[in-house]
Amino acid sequence: xxxxxxxxxEHLNFTYDDGTESLLDVSSTIYANEITVxxxxxxxxxxxxxxxxxxxxxxxxxxxxxxxxxxxxxDIYAKEVDVTALRRKVGIxxxxxxxxxxxxxxxxxxxxxxxxxxxxxxxxxxxEQSLTQAALWDEVKDRLNDSGYALSGGQQQRLxxxxxxxxxxxxxxxxxxxxxxxxxxxxxxEDSMQQLKQLYTIVIAPHNIQQAAxxxxxxxxxxxxxLIEEGTGKQLFTKPKDKRTEDYIMGRFG
Amino acid sequence: xxxxxxxxxxxxxxxxxxxxxxxxxxLVVGTIVVQGLAAINxxxxxxxxxxxxxxxxxxxxxxxxxxxxxxxxxxxVPLGVAIAIYLSEYARDNRFTRMIRLAIxxxxxxxxxxxxxxxxxxxxxxxxxxxxILAGSLTLSIMTLPVIIxxxxxxxxxxxxxxxxxxxxxxxxxxxxIRKVVLPNALPGIITGVILGLERxxxxxxxxxxxxxxxxxxxxxxxxxxxxxxxxxxLFVISTQVPGMPLQLQFGTALVLMAxxxxxxxxxxxxxxxxRRKRVW
Amino acid sequence: MxxxxxxxKRTSLAEFAAERLIRGSGIMAIVFVFLIFAFLLRExxxxxxxxxLDNLFSARWYPIxxxxxxxxxxxGSLVVTIGAAIIAMPIGLLTAIFIAEIAPRWxxxxxKPLIEVVAGIPxxxxxxxxxxxxxxLVRETLNLPTGLTAFTGxxxxxxxxxxxxxSVAEDALDAVPRSYRDAxxxxxxxxxxxIWMVTVKxxxxxxxxxxxxxxxRAIGETMAVLMVTGxxxxxxxxxxALFMPVRTMTATIAAEMGEVxxxxxxxHVLFAIGIVLFxxxxxxxxxxxxxxxxxxxxxxxxxx
Numbered sequence: 036x037x038x039x040x041x042x043x044x045e046h047l048n049f050t051y052d053d054g055t056e057s058l059l060d061v062s063s064t065i066y067a068n069e070i071t072v073x074x075x076x077x078x079x080x081x082x083x084x085x086x087x088x089x090x091x092x093x094x095x096x097x098x099x100x101x102x103x104x105x106x107x108x109x110d111i112y113a114k115e116v117d118v119t120a121l122r123r124k125v126g127i128x129x130x131x132x133x134x135x136x137x138x139x140x141x142x143x144x145x146x147x148x149x150x151x152x153x154x155x156x157x158x159x160x161x162x163e164q165s166l167t168q169a170a171l172w173d174e175v176k177d178r179l180n181d182s183g184y185a186l187s188g189g190q191q192q193r194l195x196x197x198x199x200x201x202x203x204x205x206x207x208x209x210x211x212x213x214x215x216x217x218x219x220x221x222x223x224x225e226d227s228m229q230q231l232k233q234l235y236t237i238v239i240a241p242h243n244i245q246q247a248a249x250x251x252x253x254x255x256x257x258x259x260x261x262l263i264e265e266g267t268g269k270q271l272f273t274k275p276k277d278k279r280t281e282d283y284i285m286g287r288f289g
Numbered sequence: 290x291x292x293x294x295x296x297x298x299x300x301x302x303x304x305x306x307x308x309x310x311x312x313x314x315x316l317v318v319g320t321i322v323v324q325g326l327a328a329i330n331x332x333x334x335x336x337x338x339x340x341x342x343x344x345x346x347x348x349x350x351x352x353x354x355x356x357x358x359x360x361x362x363x364x365x366v367p368l369g370v371a372i373a374i375y376l377s378e379y380a381r382d383n384r385f386t387r388m389i390r391l392a393i394x395x396x397x398x399x400x401x402x403x404x405x406x407x408x409x410x411x412x413x414x415x416x417x418x419x420x421x422i423l424a425g426s427l428t429l430s431i432m433t434l435p436v437i438i439x440x441x442x443x444x445x446x447x448x449x450x451x452x453x454x455x456x457x458x459x460x461x462x463x464x465x466x467i468r469k470v471v472l473p474n475a476l477p478g479i480i481t482g483v484i485l486g487l488e489r490x491x492x493x494x495x496x497x498x499x500x501x502x503x504x505x506x507x508x509x510x511x512x513x514x515x516x517x518x519x520x521x522x523x524l525f526v527i528s529t530q531v532p533g534m535p536l537q538l539q540f541g542t543a544l545v546l547m548a549x550x551x552x553x554x555x556x557x558x559x560x561x562x563x564x565r566r567k568r569v570w
Numbered sequence: 571m572x573x574x575x576x577x578x579k580r581t582s583l584a585e586f587a588a589e590r591l592i593r594g595s596g597i598m599a600i601v602f603v604f605l606i607f608a609f610l611l612r613e614x615x616x617x618x619x620x621x622x623l624d625n626l627f628s629a630r631w632y633p634i635x636x637x638x639x640x641x642x643x644x645x646g647s648l649v650v651t652i653g654a655a656i657i658a659m660p661i662g663l664l665t666a667i668f669i670a671e672i673a674p675r676w677x678x679x680x681x682k683p684l685i686e687v688v689a690g691i692p693x694x695x696x697x698x699x700x701x702x703x704x705x706x707l708v709r710e711t712l713n714l715p716t717g718l719t720a721f722t723g724x725x726x727x728x729x730x731x732x733x734x735x736x737s738v739a740e741d742a743l744d745a746v747p748r749s750y751r752d753a754x755x756x757x758x759x760x761x762x763x764x765i766w767m768v769t770v771k772x773x774x775x776x777x778x779x780x781x782x783x784x785x786x787r788a789i790g791e792t793m794a795v796l797m798v799t800g801x802x803x804x805x806x807x808x809x810x811a812l813f814m815p816v817r818t819m820t821a822t823i824a825a826e827m828g829e830v831x832x833x834x835x836x837x838h839v840l841f842a843i844g845i846v847l848f849x850x851x852x853x854x855x856x857x858x859x860x861x862x863x864x865x866x867x868x869x870x871x872x873x874x
Contacts, residue, residue: 400790492692
């Protein structure tokens with residue numbers, strides 16, 4: 036199958052002034068319609084990389100960055116880029132499920148409404164479609180006006196996924212999205228990811244190696260801000276080339 | 290004497306002191322309520338004073354205080370909330386921000402009579418508003434700002450940071466995030482702060498002495514540029530400047546003013562505790 | 571939604587305007603402080619040229635005969651404020667200790683709002699209470715010719731300063747880490763010893779802030795003082811000064827501004843008194859706020 040590069044990262048250096056997590060000379064390519072796993076010990080730069088890709092790092096005070104990040108060939112840090120349009124195109128799901136204090140429906144409609152979607156039918160259709168994709172529709176279709184907080188943790192996280200899907204994005208970033216979830220919810224989300232990659236490009240930083248190995252089409256191993264090794268999931272998790280990758284996968288550190 | 294005997298004596302002393310603080314509070318409030326209730330009736334509340342204020346009611350003063358409070362709200366709420374939003378959402382920790390904070394601390398400490406002088410100098414004389422509801426409202430607004438700013442800022446800051454991040458990550462601009470997520474969730478706290486600020490404005494006398502207050506004006510104000518009576522000033526006048534003033538009317542006026550102000554505190558407290566219990570985060 | 575990320579780059583006009591307004595409003599707080607000071611100077615500075623300095627700093631305030639000595643007024647403010655501080659500081663601290671360290675939770679929930687009620691009572695109401703009840707009480711119990719004295723003012727002011735002192739000091743005591751107390755108790759100190767030797771010591775800068783804020787409130791208070799202190803301008807450096815009528819700076823402005831001709835020397839002198847008041851409270855608040863800043867820096871250091 037022909038692989039289409041979706042995101043190209045060129046010589047990315049990123050540091051926070053307070054010395055927490057940084058990225059050092061990272062270059063990589065993320066392909067469309069695949070699940071790319073970035074993994075490694077905490078503090079290795081995974082979250083930072085995800086936040087660089089949709090420019091959530093713009094919010095952080097005290098940082099410096101060099102290098103380029105291209106989405107479909109367009110430098111996302113270029114002056115003419117509309118950051119809000121970028122963030123709609125590159126959605127993110129956080130580690131902690133974080134519904135807004137609104138109804139389920141309003142949570143899903145939040146992004147589209149900000150983007151200017153007013154048509155009631157279009158919104159209804161987005162709500163149903165995204166909740167279905169996130170494998171939550173059957174559980175909540177009769178109580179869309181309940182608070183987002185009325186759901187269980189696993190349901191809340193699927194709500195957050197649905198909220199991103201309602202933006203009809205092209206790339207979905209997931210930052211340890213299953214870290215606090217029960218196995219059933221995890222399985223549901225992993226299942227839906229396999230469906231979703233037909234439509235989207237997925238970049239995920241899983242919270243454990245088993246999950247990384249389960250879902251990865253491609254994988255990249257990060258250690259202390261450096262990209263140590265990347266390759267297909269199969270290759271990286273069975274025959275890693277770098278000793279450090281092997282040690283980490285075998286559980287010798289981390 | 291053993292250490293424990295000293296401790297028992299000491300704690301006993303603290304209890305006495307605390308009682309000495311509490312008892313007068315109860316006495317003051319209790320006396321005014323009991324004595325004042327005797328004066329309260331329809332005529333007292335809803336008619337104008339007569340016979341050099343020694344008879345009749347306090348309706349013009351109630352109306353004046355009502356309009357002053359509304360006027361104060363109109364000026365101070367938008368500005369106070371805007372400054373609070375600036376401090377909580379936009380300001381970085383730099384010298385300029387520290388100067389703003391210092392300015393607010395000092396505004397909070399300026400004596401109320403100095404606000405009166407300022408209002409006289411700027412609004413009454415320099416801007417030519419004369420002694421009027423407009424000049425008084427503007428003076429009271431500036432005095433009220435620090436209370437509104439600090440409580441509103443606290444309310445804004447108590448909205449979890451993650452809500453902002455989520456909104457931004459869903460393609461919201463900063464302003465959309467503030468308007469759709471931060472402000473609605475901070476609203477109960479902001480309303481509480483606004484009520485507390487206005488309560489102070491409603492009870493103040495010194496800032497309105499030379500900027501609005503009419504000694505004895507049995508008619509109701511027609512416009513923003515009219516002078517007006519006001520409850521606190523009326524109480525001051527009838528308790529110190531009018532010989533032969535019936536004590537009952539004085540207590541009645543004190544009760545109405547105190548009830549007006551303390552009921553605002555009560556409303557603010559109820560709003561705060563209701564939303565504290567209701568909120569999910 | 572497949573538009574390119576560069577296509578729609580635009581800022582809505584409403585959003586632009588809102589952000590501008592908010593950024594602009596921040597500076598208004600500074601502008602107001604300057605405006606207040608500027609207008610006090612504008613109307614107050616002429617006093618220093620219109621009235622000879624030896625008149626201005628004399629001990630005689632009698633504006634009808636053009637005696638504008640402000641010393642008795644400063645003296646009056648000092649006597650009343652110091653009197654209030656002597657009453658309110660120990661009582662306030664002890665009450666704060668009782669509430670923070672000894673009272674059971676349910677009692678605390680009753681006492682705190684009760685004390686805050688006083689903060690909500692308008693000063694003119696307390697002044698009224700002072701005139702009709704407290705002053706006759708003072709006159710009869712102390713056997714004085716009049717109950718409208720500096721002391722009466724001090725008592726009322728003390729109660730007005732109490733809510734500030736109690737709540738700020740109580741916060742300061744509350745902020746002392748539990749572990750300090752536990753350590754002292756573990757070493758065999760009684761609760762009473764722990765309170766004085768550990769908790770109060772550790773909360774000292776917050777307690778100092780409480781005192782300063784309380785005093786700042788007392789100096790600037792106008793109406794209650796105007797109503798209950800008897801308004802006699804004199805410098806009486808005698809032991810009984812506290813039990814005689816005095817006149818404070820604030821009361822003088824409040825009582826006389828309504829009757830002076832705009833632009834007269836008397837008018838300007840009243841504004842000059844405003845300058846003195848503004849500067850004093852500015853300094854008091856500056857000191858109090860530095861104490862607050864120091865405290866927050868320390869707690870930040872402890873946390874990191």
